[in-house]
Amino acid sequence: MKPLPATLLTATLTATVAIVAPSAQAAVIVLQSATATYSQSGFPVGGTIDADSNSGWAVDPNQGQDQTAAFETQADAGFAGGSELTFTLGTHRADSFHNLGRFRLSLTTDDRSAFADGLATSGDVTANWIVLDLASASSANGQTLTEQPDFSLLASGTNPGIDTVTVTALTSLTGITGIRLEMLTDASLPGGGPGRAFNGNFVLTGLSVSITAVPEPAHYAAVAGLALVGFGAWRRCRRLSGGRFFVFAAGR
Ligand SMILES: [Ca+2]
Numbered sequence: 356m357k358p359l360p361a362t363l364l365t366a367t368l369t370a371t372v373a374i375v376a377p378s379a380q381a382a383v384i385v386l387q388s389a390t391a392t393y394s395q396s397g398f399p400v401g402g403t404i405d406a407d408s409n410s411g412w413a414v415d416p417n418q419g420q421d422q423t424a425a426f427e428t429q430a431d432a433g434f435a436g437g438s439e440l441t442f443t444l445g446t447h448r449a450d451s452f453h454n455l456g457r458f459r460l461s462l463t464t465d466d467r468s469a470f471a472d473g474l475a476t477s478g479d480v481t482a483n484w485i486v487l488d489l490a491s492a493s494s495a496n497g498q499t500l501t502e503q504p505d506f507s508l509l510a511s512g513t514n515p516g517i518d519t520v521t522v523t524a525l526t527s528l529t530g531i532t533g534i535r536l537e538m539l540t541d542a543s544l545p546g547g548g549p550g551r552a553f554n555g556n557f558v559l560t561g562l563s564v565s566i567t568a569v570p571e572p573a574h575y576a577a578v579a580g581l582a583l584v585g586f587g588a589w590r591r592c593r594r595l596s597g598g599r600f601f602v603f604a605a606g607r
């Protein structure tokens with residue numbers, strides 16, 4: 356391959372570094388007190404936030420009905436100027452095809468004593484939840500993810516053996532104390548869902564969340580020069596428009 360001219364190479368590197376910089380500052384939001392309406396025997400909801408990529412949350416034999424998990428954040432989360440949250444949801448059991456069928460994410464700022472009692476079954480998942488309107492979604496292994504009118508995400512198409520689904524959302528909330536994951540039924544899913552296994556089950560082996568401050572266009576201009584003002588404006592546009600879904604991501 357012919358080497359790039361030095362000037363072009365410099366320009367490319369500058370732009371790359373500047374755009375990547377915000378995610379380099381991404382902070383992990385540590386989750387705790389995993390709680391669920393129901394956990395299958397041997398598959399407690401706490402398996403979603405442990406260090407074991409094979410353990411996870413499943414709901415057999417209570418498929419065909421909605422199931423909810425709630426988690427506390429270990430520390431209050433959210434930047435004053437707005438935040439971008441990235442959720443990574445892994446279904447990594449090699450024997451499985453137990454991907455998520457339909458789910459929805461929410462946030463709360465309620466006191467941690469008011470929700471998430473840590474019970475894997477019949478736990479307290481009730482709080483003042485604010486449903487997240489996702490900005491993007493992607494499947495590492497080719498599932499089609501489609502946003503629904505209620506802001507849930509419905510998977511269809513390829514059902515890979517394992518997958519990692521990554522979704523992002525913008526929020527102006529600060530003091531975020533908890534996260535809710537609703538697993539929702541849908542007529543298009545096997546057994547009505549909420550998972551994509553033959554019997555409607557799923558196994559969520561990992562849930563992680565990271566956060567970055569939403570940068571202002573002026574910040575980009577100062578850091579990276581005028582060429583990136585457009586990028587900053589795009590970010591701002593995403594934040595202000597709020598109610599739109601920007602990326603349909605089958606296998607991207
Ligand atoms: Ca796990």
Ligand SMILES: [Ca+2]
Binds near residue numbers: 468469
């Ligand atoms: Ca609690």
